[in-house]
């Protein structure tokens with residue numbers, strides 16, 4: 001298979017530079033290349049791709065390939081935005097010496113990803129600054145759930161209470177405020193521990209993975225068509241995006257092209273998902289600074305979108321719409337009219353909501369300069385999505401790696417440098433406008449034709465990366481197949497996993513009462529992180 | 532300020548009159564699946580395609596018992612795609628007081644080729660009727676709704692307070708529960724409020740297949756509530772463990788951890804379904820309590 005012409009020079013240079021040390025270079029798809037090498041190459045390879053080619057490490061995960069290859073594999077997935085391609089470095093880890101070298105000191109964005117591998121696969125981290133457990137909590141027995149010889153339905157001994165020790169922060173007048181895992185509002189569970197001196201926050205420790213529910217292991221135990229429904233439940237508010245990312249991976253692996261009409265319908269659904277979530281967030285940010293009127297109007301608009309979702313797909317959260325090879329339901333004339341009405345109605349209604357918010361100086365006052373995430377910090381942490389764009393990161397898979405039907409439109413990506421709550425809200429406002437315009441463009445050129453293609457039997461032991469720009473940011477699903485239309489591994493990467501640590505940075509120096517609004521302005525998924 | 536007033540007046544009242552009127556759901560909405568039990572010829576295709584095992588069957592040499600478990604159903608409609616005896620309705624008011632009320636099963640004589648023919652024992656009657664609620668049911672629901680304030684006054688002292696706990700959900704249920712506070716569903720018109728502290732709460736609304744990492748937090752929250760207290764399990768995961776079931780990381784259904792008063796099926800249940808379930812639980816307060824603490 002030939003690789004993209006934009007990728008070829010990079011590959012040539014890499015091959016020349018690392019020569020003999022690359023064991024193999026495989027390109028199953030034009031924009032997806034795998035490089036096999038030994039562990040000692042990782043740091044150098046990674047640094048080289050970063051410096052020379054401005055690559056980003058977008059996912060790092062392990063796979064238990066002992067049954068077939070006798071080793072564990074580590075995968076380092078790099079995105080080359082300018083070349084619209086992915087290069088993945090694969091290195092073996094022998095079961096006799098199950099350990100790997102940490103990159104966290106050089107690359108803080110992989111901190112949790114590395115620790116998750118250590119927890120779930122039992123591969124020991126060497127040189128990590130804080131190699132404590134994260135995915136499995138402290139009271140778990142010594143088990144490695146993602147190893148192949150661990151059964152999904154294993155019954156573990158019951159929970160025996162809290163044993164986690166938070167880091168102490170010392171100094172005169174410094175005290176800690178524990179919050180969670182059950183929060184005050186109707187939101188997901190996690191624990192935040194603030195160290196404060198008076199009001200300003202000195203340090204925030206975040207403990208997550210409370211909603212870890214064996215999702216990735218479950219993928220290995222379900223027939224592949226059932227996995228689409230599981231993917232919908234990775235993060236409910238991004239159900240369609242996750243399911244589509246999963247389908248994308250399987251379709252790429254099977255080498256099929258989704259029919260044009262299905263690609264457009266997928267894109268519209270992705271925009272509808274963006275719409276209802278962005279509008280809800282804009283309202284929720286307002287309510288966290290006590291502007292409840294705006295929140296109520298936003299909730300009313302969100303309800304409008306959810307009802308149209310139901311008319312279009314049978315489910316308010318777009319569940320059941322995604323399927324392998326395309327989409328499940330077509331839309332007739334009436335349904336498309338309902339969609340057009342929604343867009344026409346939402347445009348002035350949304351502008352009037354924005355005007356209401358912008359007219360409230362007490363609201364803007366609270367949002368400005370709150371929870372600042374500086375561009376350089378965001379870059380180090382690899383922050384993506386809304387929060388990334390509010391902090392200077394000009395990137396969007398819809399534009400840089402066009403999937404679904406995004407190659408047929410021009411996607412404008414809002415980018416700001418300030419990185420405060422106000423600008424994270426501004427990114428949402430800009431994106432709502434853009435979504436409305438994209439839906440119009442897509443419906444105007446909706447092609448006729450079939451809704452899905454047959455995939456047939458999937459080839460065993462093949463790999464593929466699926467990707468979708470969800471409303472929160474980039475979503476990746478990486479799969480490896482087993483015989484009999486099953487999966488040997490499905491690695492799910494929600495943008496939240498990458499973005500959580502940025503909260504700890506953004507809240508520094510702010511006061512605790514501002515935490516809710518800073519948190520809301522990121523609005524990260526706990527379930528998507530914990531899986 | 533003037534702008535705010537002008538906008539609010541211009542918007543007018545947007546609140547639904549549910550439960551006095553039927554749920555405002557699209558005819559295309561996928562609610563509970565309905566099986567034509569008498570004419571069902573083969574449970575196997577639907578059971579094979581059902582991602583959660585909501586449709587299931589057990590065979591002996593000559594007989595087959597087929598079942599539909601609404602607590603597991605995620606309303607995906609895949610069964611109806613492969614089986615003409617199954618139809619998706621848009622009925623969303625499915626909440627029930629007992630797990631058994633959500634389970635329907637029937638026995639058939641089994642043929643050698645694996646299909647079944649004669650209905651040996653008809654489907655067990657369910658408490659909730661097929662199809663839309665009848666006028667009298669709706670009336671009684673409306674009466675419940677209207678009585679809530681009175682009853683809440685009497686038992687809970689003026690209002691009912693709900694503490695919501697996510698015990699491991701995907702957050703889909705939360706998207707809809709938040710909607711109850713929107714001006715469209717406006718749950719506060721019933722005197723029902725969502726509160727931050729379990730100590731202020733009369734009802735625990737729980738979502739998610741309870742994860743191992745949250746079981747303790749869920750128990751602690753429940754223990755912190757004053758008696759009498761109600762527990763409502765929300766969504767396929769809360770009702771049955773859903774697609775996750777029980778595994779190394781999840782305990783499964785909420786009733787594996789706490790006694791549950793009402794189950795609200797759905798994936799996620801829409802705000803009407805949630806309201807229906809909460810009202811149903813409220814009605815329960817007048818029933819004699821086994822702990823004898825309700826007076």
Ligand code: SF4
Nearest residue numbers: 581604605607608610
């Ligand atoms: S609608 Fe319910 S019963 Fe039918 S396939 Fe889906 S989950 Fe199973």
